[in-house]
Amino acid sequence: MSVTPSNQNIVPFVKKENILAALDRGVRIDGRKLNEYRKLSITLGYAKKAEGSALVKLGDTTVLAGVKLEEEEPFPDTPNQGNLVVNVELLPLAYETFEPGPPDENAIELARVVDRSLRDSKAVDLSKLVIIPGKKIWTAWVDVYVLNYDGNILDACTLASVAALYNTKLPKIEVEGENVRIIREEKTDIIPINYPVVTVTTAKIGNHIIVDPNIDEESIADVKLSISYTRDGRIVGMQKNFSGSLTLQDVDMMENISRSAAQYLLEELKKYLNL
Amino acid sequence: MMQVQKPRLILENGLRTDGRRPDEMRPIKIELGVLKNADGSAIFEMGNTKVLAAVYGPKEMHPRHLALPDRASLRVRYHMTPFSTDERKNPAPSRREIELSKVIREALESTVLTELFPRTVIDVFMEVLQADAGTRLVSLMAASMALADAGIPLRDLIAGVAVGKADGIIVLDLNEPEDMWGEADMPVAMLPSLGQVALLQLNGNMTPEEFRKGLELAQKGINIIYNLQKDALRKKYAEYKEE
Numbered sequence: 078m079s080v081t082p083s084n085q086n087i088v089p090f091v092k093k094e095n096i097l098a099a100l101d102r103g104v105r106i107d108g109r110k111l112n113e114y115r116k117l118s119i120t121l122g123y124a125k126k127a128e129g130s131a132l133v134k135l136g137d138t139t140v141l142a143g144v145k146l147e148e149e150e151p152f153p154d155t156p157n158q159g160n161l162v163v164n165v166e167l168l169p170l171a172y173e174t175f176e177p178g179p180p181d182e183n184a185i186e187l188a189r190v191v192d193r194s195l196r197d198s199k200a201v202d203l204s205k206l207v208i209i210p211g212k213k214i215w216t217a218w219v220d221v222y223v224l225n226y227d228g229n230i231l232d233a234c235t236l237a238s239v240a241a242l243y244n245t246k247l248p249k250i251e252v253e254g255e256n257v258r259i260i261r262e263e264k265t266d267i268i269p270i271n272y273p274v275v276t277v278t279t280a281k282i283g284n285h286i287i288v289d290p291n292i293d294e295e296s297i298a299d300v301k302l303s304i305s306y307t308r309d310g311r312i313v314g315m316q317k318n319f320s321g322s323l324t325l326q327d328v329d330m331m332e333n334i335s336r337s338a339a340q341y342l343l344e345e346l347k348k349y350l351n352l
Numbered sequence: 353m354m355q356v357q358k359p360r361l362i363l364e365n366g367l368r369t370d371g372r373r374p375d376e377m378r379p380i381k382i383e384l385g386v387l388k389n390a391d392g393s394a395i396f397e398m399g400n401t402k403v404l405a406a407v408y409g410p411k412e413m414h415p416r417h418l419a420l421p422d423r424a425s426l427r428v429r430y431h432m433t434p435f436s437t438d439e440r441k442n443p444a445p446s447r448r449e450i451e452l453s454k455v456i457r458e459a460l461e462s463t464v465l466t467e468l469f470p471r472t473v474i475d476v477f478m479e480v481l482q483a484d485a486g487t488r489l490v491s492l493m494a495a496s497m498a499l500a501d502a503g504i505p506l507r508d509l510i511a512g513v514a515v516g517k518a519d520g521i522i523v524l525d526l527n528e529p530e531d532m533w534g535e536a537d538m539p540v541a542m543l544p545s546l547g548q549v550a551l552l553q554l555n556g557n558m559t560p561e562e563f564r565k566g567l568e569l570a571q572k573g574i575n576i577i578y579n580l581q582k583d584a585l586r587k588k589y590a591e592y593k594e595e
Binding site: 079323 | 454547552
């Protein structure tokens, strides 16, 4: 059951007038322009025991993604495909109102949006995750841990997942007839992802549309729209969020702003991942 | 046995697997006030998709500390009955149902005038009785009709329809094969007379041009559904007036 949240931090509501007054003048409380994305940094291989990992900082939003590979049997209807599972955890150490326990609706929604972006774009190549067709496959577990919340977790989660998958190299396999030997210590050059995907979130506050909302902006935003893109400009995922609504002109404008912000994120990924 | 090969979705005559044109919707049936105990209820059918929705409230919120001082809370559950699908669905809430309950709650919050009922809660329950593509939107529409039936003030009714891409063609109101094998699925719900988008999701892939074409097509469908929704309300309450 989904209940209207009651545990919201009220501090941003006190700042609402200041945020709106600044937006009217064309600036944001953190000094950015309305269509300006925050600076980001990516550290690959941050968690050494994972097959691949990445720490992403977007402003002060910090998320750590780790990829673990497990051998499993394929599903009967997809014998020649591996498996991808995305999970997002909103850790209680990341923010005052995040509580311990199994993933809540927010964490589940984040994970499912990231999963769909990776899957529907065909960025993650499930056919590469096959060990023996019909018998043995890899399940790639992408666990995304939110360590510090400063707004726009979703974009950071997609970035971290993509970076961690680029950091993942499949273990060496030796096949002798019926037997396979998996040598985890030795890596192949095969990575489970074909090309990058990015998610860009825009938000509407009053009559203003901003990209990459920070925590205060996000707390008072009426509505958010997140759009995922590939390098060739295809839209590979979309999710409206929050209780507000959008006019068709808003949607059109948000898609345009998001598409150009996606170029910035793809350039950044290129730099960090040596694509 | 599960079908592994993708079937043709657009046949040689340009029609879809169920004989519809690309811009044609499935037949719609709306029934109001179907449950005795609920304050408002509705059954909404779109083709073979059938959803029952019920509304209780506004009523006092328990526990009290969860009540909002300035408006009503919405408590929303989207649930699929185990027999609504080809293979039995486990009745425990899945991650999908948890996500959709949230997405539907947020869409309903854009139309319910919650500020009129501070410190209360409005319960909205949806049970999918038959699932044949489009269950989230049919559920959302059933809920909006049940809210209207309960007499809860709304900014507008919610009408929604999915658009998608099947064999490269933009199609309106996806059927199950198109949902499963098509290249894109984009559910859109609006408050039609206000021109506001209340729900928007997309999975699959579309170019920005296809996306805009899809939105336009969805709007056409939404206007048709909106008229049927208003007719259903008028029919129930106008008949009452004539007596």
